[in-house]
Amino acid sequence: MEKIVALCKRRGFIFQSSEIYGGLASTYDYGHYGVLLKNNVKSAWWRTVIQERDDMVALDAAILMHPKVWEASGHLAGFTDPLVQCLGKCKRRWRADHLEPDENGQLRCPECGGELGEAREFNLMFETFMGPVRDDASRIFLRPETAQGIFVNFKNVLQFARKKPPFGIAQIGKAFRNEITPGNFIFRTREFEQMEIEFFVPPADAPQWHQRWMEDRLRWYTDLGIRSDHLHLREHGPDELSHYSAATSDIEYLFPMGWSELEGIANRTDFDLKAHSKASGEDLSYFDPQTEQRYVPYVIEPSAGADRATLAFMVDAYDEEEVAGRKRTVLKLHPRLAPVKVAVLPLVSRDGMPEKARALYKELRELMPAEFDEGGSIGKRYRRQDEIGTPWGVTIDGQTMEDDTVTLRDRDSLDQIRVSISEIGDELLKRLVGDWRSPKLG
Numbered sequence: 553m554e555k556i557v558a559l560c561k562r563r564g565f566i567f568q569s570s571e572i573y574g575g576l577a578s579t580y581d582y583g584h585y586g587v588l589l590k591n592n593v594k595s596a597w598w599r600t601v602i603q604e605r606d607d608m609v610a611l612d613a614a615i616l617m618h619p620k621v622w623e624a625s626g627h628l629a630g631f632t633d634p635l636v637q638c639l640g641k642c643k644r645r646w647r648a649d650h651l652e653p654d655e656n657g658q659l660r661c662p663e664c665g666g667e668l669g670e671a672r673e674f675n676l677m678f679e680t681f682m683g684p685v686r687d688d689a690s691r692i693f694l695r696p697e698t699a700q701g702i703f704v705n706f707k708n709v710l711q712f713a714r715k716k717p718p719f720g721i722a723q724i725g726k727a728f729r730n731e732i733t734p735g736n737f738i739f740r741t742r743e744f745e746q747m748e749i750e751f752f753v754p755p756a757d758a759p760q761w762h763q764r765w766m767e768d769r770l771r772w773y774t775d776l777g778i779r780s781d782h783l784h785l786r787e788h789g790p791d792e793l794s795h796y797s798a799a800t801s802d803i804e805y806l807f808p809m810g811w812s813e814l815e816g817i818a819n820r821t822d823f824d825l826k827a828h829s830k831a832s833g834e835d836l837s838y839f840d841p842q843t844e845q846r847y848v849p850y851v852i853e854p855s856a857g858a859d860r861a862t863l864a865f866m867v868d869a870y871d872e873e874e875v876a877g878r879k880r881t882v883l884k885l886h887p888r889l890a891p892v893k894v895a896v897l898p899l900v901s902r903d904g905m906p907e908k909a910r911a912l913y914k915e916l917r918e919l920m921p922a923e924f925d926e927g928g929s930i931g932k933r934y935r936r937q938d939e940i941g942t943p944w945g946v947t948i949d950g951q952t953m954e955d956d957t958v959t960l961r962d963r964d965s966l967d968q969i970r971v972s973i974s975e976i977g978d979e980l981l982k983r984l985v986g987d988w989r990s991p992k993l994g
């Protein structure tokens with residue numbers, strides 16, 4: 553993890569938030585390449601769950617919602633973690649359910665070994681106030697999950713999207729949780745982005761849709777390059793289930809700190825729609841004209857974290873190799889996720905090469921994210937592109953000036969071939985589109 557954090561800082565992917573003031577604990581800012589990478593993760597998700605399906609629609613609900621939403625959803629009463637405080641030297645606070653008992657079967661402070669106080673339930677929702685008056689009536693919450701924005705819009709979508717169960721609503725957006733023990737870089741933060749689907753189905757079909765979504769979501773990660781032996785499904789035990797869930801399985805990834813949740817896939821039953829029907833007085837049931845039955849749909853919820861997925865893609869892509877006696881650090885990101893697809897590099901800064909390279913770069917950036925780099929030795933520039941995960945490098949050299957061919961270098965195989973300058977755009981597009989399609993075409 554330290555290597556990933558260092559690379560993220562060195563290459564401008566991710567910075568500590570408010571760093572010049574000493575940083576704000578466990579909050580991070582995305583720099584240029586980090587923004588591009590996370591955007592690619594999110595658009596790969598949109599592509600798979602919206603563009604490539606005809607049973608899903610998109611939504612972008614507000615972060616701020618009516619406070620009654622959180623009462624009805626059970627978050628006000630139940631979205632809590634058990635908090636214990638060290639009574640010894642360090643006075644640190646811990647999540648009681650994350651602590652391992654010592655050899656005597658007792659829970660002690662992991663920092664200083666001190667005794668721990670009584671556990672108390674701590675609500676994870678951030679509060680704020682709406683309007684000029686700060687009282688109970690103006691108290692609202694920053695959403696701790698994007699899901700509720702989908703449930704409260706169920707009727708709107710049903711009416712206007714011309715869909716009927718089984719169908720789903722997908723949303724990407726920020727969520728906030730006042731986590732007791734955030735950490736592991738962007739794995740657990742207090743402000744993060746979720747990519748959530750609420751998929752509405754006839755109740756009897758819920759178990760089979762749950763199974764299908766587990767398979768579909770696992771395949772999404774492997775299609776985008778994560779090694780399948782670094783992923784597995786783990787079913788929640790009865791004591792772990794959220795207050796709304798009949799069954800949940802997590803897709804876990806082998807992060808540097810061990811197997812940890814990447815995405816949760818829950819059968820949320822009809823808990824939320826029923827709760828909001830009751831609290832709002834709106835009927836959120838569905839009448840099926842074919843069977844002439846009215847029912848409240850069950851919900852299958854694949855819920856992923858955009859930041860956590862970005863971290864997993866980086867961890868899985870990170871590699872250190874020895875090439876010609878020198879160490880090379882490389883992010884072997886799937887081309888679809890790579891922040892920059894092609895770097896155009898003049899071999900030297902003279903003899904007309906920079907001008908020719910810049911002209912080619914301007915053409916290629918119309919087709920895909922491209923970068924022009926003329927600073928430093930060619931080896932140094934390749935290493936920089938390897939570290940940000942650029943899959944292809946195009947070099948303008950002496951031969952280019954004679955016969956209008958360029959060198960095309962592949963990040964992973966390090967193969968170099970010569971391609972005519974007039975064909976390089978098509979060749980890169982072919983590779984990029986081919987890479988998008990190849991996992992599905994086998």
Ligand code: GAP
Nearest residue numbers: 697699739740741744814815816855856857860
């Ligand atoms: N609507 C269901 C829900 O929110 P969750 O398991 O609490 O379920 C879903 O969260 C996903 O959101 C997690 O699998 C994780 O990827 C991401 N996530 C949750 N808490 C997070 C945090 N504090 N920091 C970063 N990502 C988080």
